Amino acid sequence: MTAQDVTVVSAPGKVLIAGGYLVLEPAYPGLVISTTSRFYTVITKKKAKQASSSTTHSSQLRISVQSPQFIDAKWDYLVELQGQDKCLTRQSRESYENSNAGKNPFVALSILYAVRLALEATSADDVRAAITDEHGSYLDVNVLADNDFYSQRSTDGSAPSAEALQEIPPFNAQNCAIRDVHKTGLGSSAAMTTSLVGALLVQLGVVHADPATGGIAGDEALALVHNTAQLAHCAAQGKVGSGFDVSAAVWGSQLYRRFDKEAIQGLLDAGEAVGVEGDDASSSSDQLELAPFLDPRNRSWQPSPLGKGSKGGSNPTAVEGLASASSTGGDSIARPAPLELPPFVEMMLADVDAGSNTPSMVGKILEWRKSNPEWAQQMWTILAAGNQTLADGLLALRLAHAQNSAEYLQAVQLASQHFSKDWDKIVREHPSTTLTLLVEVRNAMRSIQGGMRALGRQAGVPVEPDEMGNVIKATIDGAHAVLGGGVPGAGGYDALFVLYLKVPKAEDTQDNNLPVEKEIEGVWSHWKALSVGPLLSKAGGAAGVISSADQVHSALLQQGAPSSLPVLSSSGNTEAGGLRLHSLDDIKGLRQAIENAASAD
Template sequence: MEVVASAPGKVLITGGYLILERPNAGIVLSTNARFYAMVKPLLEEVQPESWAWAWTDVKVTSPQLSRETTYKLSLKNSTLQCISSRDSTNPFVEQAVQYAVAASKVIFVDKEKKDALNKLLLLGLDITILGSNDFYSYRNQIEARGLPLTPDALASLPPFSSIMFNSEASNGTISGERCKPEVAKTGLGSSAAMTTSVVAALLHYLGVVNLPFSAKSLPEGNTNNSDLDLVHVIAQSAHCIAQGKIGSGFDVSAAVYGSQRYVRFSPAVLSSAQVIGGKCLQEVVTDILQEKWDHQKFHFSLPPLMTLLLGEPGTGGSSTPSMVGSVKQWQKSDPQKSLETWKKLAYANSVLEAQLKSLNKLAEDHWDTYRHTLAVCSGCGHERWMEQVTDQHQESIVKSLLGARDAFLEIRFHMRQMGKAAGVPIEPESQTQLLDATMNMEGVLLAGVPGAGGYDAVFAVILGEANNAVIKSWSSVGVLPLLVREDPKGVSLENGDPRAKEVSSAISSIQIN
């Protein structure tokens, strides 16, 4: 039996920094970039003498890094012990395995289920992880091949391409020793998507949850789904422990549930996991499962006929933890000014959210008018949108479009002010020039820096068919337009190894003219 689960990457379009503190909300969009985890047994049958064993074998393979790591898994404590080179380990995968196995042992209380679980574990765990190309930067490879910085060049790469080793090293070695890979990322939350896919695949494989083959968007309201909620709690816990801090968790939540309006959980729910020593992992997981997880996730997705476009500026990455630390330091040093800025940001975020919700409702109630209005507005600049209005419903749609645009300009202004006050480049000058030029193009609704900002990426929300002009414009100034688009669905099972598909899931639905 083989189980394959996948989880999406994310783009945080509002709520940068504010989302770290309750009750501030953020809008996070899940994408068609997905991480895949494949789980199957290492052995065909349980060895007769294996019931006396205290350990079982685990193998983790990452083909894109040409890495294979082997472990012994304690059947008593659910902990891993690496028996191959520590250079090839991945803390996110390790914690995902440990927490998923521990959760399985906690949940299966009757003897029959425990025996079945141990029998399955004694077959060993063979885990393979793969990430869509979209999670990684292939800019250097494209430039080295003399290709233009276009989506066509990205689409020409084989699905799940290998990730290059450090360029300073010869054949991936330094002084005869294998060196760690230099992985340039695009900021889509690869560690959260990877952790979630491994947790989901293991929990399903071990019979703890029953996940759907076709992921669905979140329904309206802050609804519960016991299987997804368990995947979320275990993935969130494993991810926080692996990264060594309790973050806001919006990336894991998006990986589990898909696009949403998110309010973070109280950090106290993971207080048990932070205590070093004294408790075994299964006791920690028991405590975590008994906690009241108070995060909120409400259905949200972009209105119809709008396209999310991401670009990689290639101007060097930014350290999110460092930037967050600087902003927190500024909050402490100037609490009054920082509180004023946060209130203004929170208000502008809520206005943008309300306008996008209004557009979704208008599309639902007046589809033909909505479709016509967006088609017309996609062909002209924002200053002419109101000129196109011919009836009341069109006027409502254009007012919401302009209201969303104004709110986002307000968000960008306050984010820049916060960056200047904290001494960090939340929206660097080079990005400001690019984003202003993009927002002034025909058919562009929004353009900004996602998440914590910096130099990593830019995004645009584009009306109708206007994305080709933005793609050409970005390419001409050295910004690589990515193949990523919004896909509001969360974690799901897959039908087999994604490498067997003729076309990568990341590019199957995208055509660049």
């Protein structure tokens, strides 16, 4: 297996640090930070051990998917081409009846919709050539996750330290069936679905690589991957969800607004499914054409705070205003406003040895809101204000760095030497725009955390359980430079995050504090009420562009107009986010994990 014969696509996980529950409506944005932890899909055209009907002379093609990190997690699919633009997809009876594999709707529907879209975008002959050849080859697909997607706890349940996590081999085997794995809440199903859809669309010739960047070429192609992955993920879940997890998997860190349900509701209503080999197959004659629904210029994918389905009223944020300023208008491709964490602001995540049923929590919150509309609207308004203040504050910090990087660095170095509760005093003694903005971001995070806690208490749902709130408070009070924290997304016991300052020490200061990560980990390691341990994953960046302000600057220069906006460089502490194409050997341990799986067959 040479690197040139392999398609490798990865997608990041996500952390919704603001906008839980509200993000279900386009009126309310959510702040999503992508992670450096990624899901990888590796596709190879592999020669069959025995020549079978899966050849270029047959309309039936084979796609085999496995997840080597789990016991016997392998799914085989047979794709029957019917004419030039129709197909039926079935799972093999053997893999369906395998107790360690069984039905996997996320994998199955990713294949179904990717192949269907390829038939519409190319031809049956092109699809056949992308999957098989004269030797009866098939697509061999491996899906693997960075270790942080799954808890790496020892058999006694204790949480490993950061140093211990760094010693674990990449793509560590979980030694369990996939249904039994303990996840860490980074959005594994969305990251897997997006990486699989992206890799299939590349392999099938629907989207193409950009030789200049090594990524997928252009926003239109990325938007098509996004829309197809949203369809597959929503169909697997049986409903149109919030969609922020898939959006982060494609576009990276961002301010997210939900698309209109009507974008894909018609396809979900059609109820297309993957059958099982040997069962009666439904006809493909009534399949709806995908392209009109998934077209990146379909206006239903353009989120609007004042659009159809919005409640409560909302205006675009400053972040969105900057992003839209470089838009080409009605012909633009739908993509969210990118928003990375500011320079020297980092995110730390925790693996908590507990769990929550997110769909159940969401259902209870929505039922409470329906029963208490006036009180709920007040809560939504308060939370929305805090969310917007946080997003605008993070952008303002990026602008402050661009305007005067020396002053910015001096301010964050000063703030990093103190507990965040003492920053008000520091601002009075050392007036600074950056210090003032740090206090505003800290206060916004306090407001959001308090609002989410109050929402949970009113609805009788553990949005921020007391045990989790106590850990977060102890972390903020016990470690220097922590801006704040919270329970991401819908809340519960799955995970927690904190934002903190990570800066180089000034040469003329005597800072004897431990590194902030060590201080935070120290608080967690001594916590008794819950078992809390660190993850290695950090904040990822935004895809395609460094920031929305960069787009504005470029647009103004192209028009010959002077730009008063500073150019925002990359945050430095973040990796490029969103969907990526790779060479197999660029990712440490990836080739070895796949070869080990192949030798075990």
